[in-house]
Amino acid sequence: MDAYDGLSQSGSEGAQALLRNAEATSAPPAFEIVQPDGCEPGYPSSPLVFASPHSGRHYPASLLEQTALDGSAIRCSEDAYVDRLIAGSASFSAVTILARYARAYVDVNREAYELDPAMFEDDLPVFARARSARVAAGLGSIPRVVSEGQEIYHGKLTFADARARIESVHQPYHRALARLLDQARAAFGKTILIDWHSMPSGAAGEGPYGRKGCDMVLGDRFGSACSSVLTRMVDDALSGLGFRVARNAPYAGGYTTEFYGRPESGTHALQIEINRALYLNESTLTPHAGFARLQRDLDRLFKLLERDWRRVP
Numbered sequence: 001m002d003a004y005d006g007l008s009q010s011g012s013e014g015a016q017a018l019l020r021n022a023e024a025t026s027a028p029p030a031f032e033i034v035q036p037d038g039c040e041p042g043y044p045s046s047p048l049v050f051a052s053p054h055s056g057r058h059y060p061a062s063l064l065e066q067t068a069l070d071g072s073a074i075r076c077s078e079d080a081y082v083d084r085l086i087a088g089s090a091s092f093s094a095v096t097i098l099a100r101y102a103r104a105y106v107d108v109n110r111e112a113y114e115l116d117p118a119m120f121e122d123d124l125p126v127f128a129r130a131r132s133a134r135v136a137a138g139l140g141s142i143p144r145v146v147s148e149g150q151e152i153y154h155g156k157l158t159f160a161d162a163r164a165r166i167e168s169v170h171q172p173y174h175r176a177l178a179r180l181l182d183q184a185r186a187a188f189g190k191t192i193l194i195d196w197h198s199m200p201s202g203a204a205g206e207g208p209y210g211r212k213g214c215d216m217v218l219g220d221r222f223g224s225a226c227s228s229v230l231t232r233m234v235d236d237a238l239s240g241l242g243f244r245v246a247r248n249a250p251y252a253g254g255y256t257t258e259f260y261g262r263p264e265s266g267t268h269a270l271q272i273e274i275n276r277a278l279y280l281n282e283s284t285l286t287p288h289a290g291f292a293r294l295q296r297d298l299d300r301l302f303k304l305l306e307r308d309w310r311r312v313p
Contacts, residue, residue: 027058027060028058028100028101029100029172030099030100030101030168030169030170030172030173030176031097031098031099031100031172031173031176032097032098032100033095033096033097033098033176033180034087034089034090034095034096034097034098035090035095036089036090036091036092036093036094036095037090037091039093039095042183043183043187044095044180044183044184044187044188045093046093046094046184046188046306046309047184047185047187047188047189047190047191047192047309048089048092048093048094048095048184048191048192048194048305048306048309049094049095049096049097049177049180049181049184049191049192049193049194050086050089050094050095050096050097050193050194050196051096051097051098051177051193051194051195051196051256052079052082052083052086052096052097052098052099052196052197053099053103053107053108053109053173053195053197053256054077054078054079054082054099054103054107054109054197054198055078055079055080055081055082055083055098055099055196056078056098056099056100056101056102056103056105057078057080057100057102058100058101058102058105059074059102059104059105060101060105062161063102063104063105066152066153066154066155066157067104067152067153067154068151068152068153068154069146069150069151069152072285073146073148073150074102074104074146074152075102075104075146075285076146076147076148076150077103077104077143077146077147078102078103078104078285079103079196079197079198080198080276080280080285081279081280081287081291082196082197082198082274083098084295085196085274085279085291085294085295085298086196086298086302087295088295088298088299088302089302091299091302092299092302092303092305092306093306094194094302094305094306095180095184097173097176097177097180099169099173101169103143104143104146104152105165105169106141106142106165106166106169106170107139107140107141107142107143108141108169108170108173108174108256109195109254109255109256110134110139110140110141110170110254110255111130111132111141111255111259112141112166112170112171112174113127113128113130113141113166114130114132114134114135114140114141114255115128115129115130115135115140115141115142115159115162116130116135116138116140116142116144117129118144119142119144119153119156119157120156120157120158120159120162121156121157121158122158122159123159124159125159128159128162138151141162141166141170142157142162142165142166147200177256177260178260181193181260181267185266185267189266190266190267190268190312191266191267191268192226192230192268192270192305192309192312193256193257193260193261193267193268193269193270194270194271194272194305195253195254195256195257195269195270195271195272196272196274197251197254197271197272197273197274198273198274198275198276198280199217199250199251199273199274199275199276200276200282201213201275201276201277201282203250203251213244213275214244214245214246214275215238215243215244215245215274215275215278216238216243216244216245216246216272216273216274216275217245217246217247217248217249217250217251217271217272217273218231218234218235218245218246218247218248218270218271218272219247219248219251219252219253219254219257219270219271219272219273220247220248220252220253220257220261220269220270220271221248221252221253221257221258221261222248222252224261224263225253225257225258225260225261225263225268225269225270226261226263226268226269226270226312227263227268227312227313229311229312229313230268230270230312231247231270233304233305233308233311233312234270234272234301234305235247237300237301237304238301241297241300241301242297243297251271251273252271253269253270253271254271256269256271257269257270257271268312274294278290278294279291279294279295
């Protein structure tokens with residue numbers, strides 16, 4: 001059964017569908033790695049590493065028992081189907097890491113112990129008392145709210161619960177990602193990390209394929225996370241395909257881009273946000289006819305990156 005089966009239902013029916021799915025599914029690994037066609041693990045065929053940290057769709061039963069949200073609302077922060085949009089990367093020399101757990105459970109695009117003390121019934125250790133803007137907004141590594149601002153939990157959590165999520169999901173994901181980057185850099189002298197996300201259409205204006213607002217946002221931490229050559233290459237390619245592209249606003253790149261992006265040391269990190277209206281009915285979280293077109297266009301971008309990555313200094 002596909003993990004999305006029944007998940008587009010709303011209200012209590014949707015919550016029950018999620019719970020049944022969670023109870024019927026054994027706990028998956030924290031991540032999945034998809035190797036390029038014909039490539040053995042540990043022997044990269046290019047410096048390209050793709051990541052999808054927010055497309056995970058495993059909602060553990062423990063989370064669904066703790067949440068105050070219905071089965072539709074809790075998925076508001078999910079980058080639904082982004083893993084499928086970039087599935088063609090395996091044909092173009094990119095190794096891809098996919099988070100398996102829902103962002104509402106643990107957000108791997110945050111520092112591990114970026115926690116909000118107000119969410120917990122017990123005191124947090126000093127190292128976990130984060131004061132970042134993301135925590136203030138309720139979007140730490142254990143989120144307090146979904147992207148629509150709705151509170152996830154009807155009660156307090158324990159630090160032991162948070163630590164278990166971080167140690168079983170967040171830390172293994174980043175160990176694996178770091179290993180992929182190290183292998184690519186050792187083989188090619190550099191590595192290029194593309195961190196894939198989706199954004200609500202309201203964040204960048206309504207309408208797909210440039211009718212209003214923007215279709216894609218490239219986040220390179222204002223030039224600090226990757227060479228300008230890479231950002232320009234991707235911008236030119238997407239613009240040439242008819243997409244309206246913005247840079248660093250409203251998204252400049254999250255924890256992954258900021259943490260790993262060290263172009264002076266040979267690691268280039270670029271975040272790409274895709275307007276969900278391009279491929280998705282945002283109310284039901286089901287793909288529409290634009291999905292296939294977008295997937296074909298992204299494959300064209302992958303082909304260009306495979307061909308031209310040597311231009312990145």
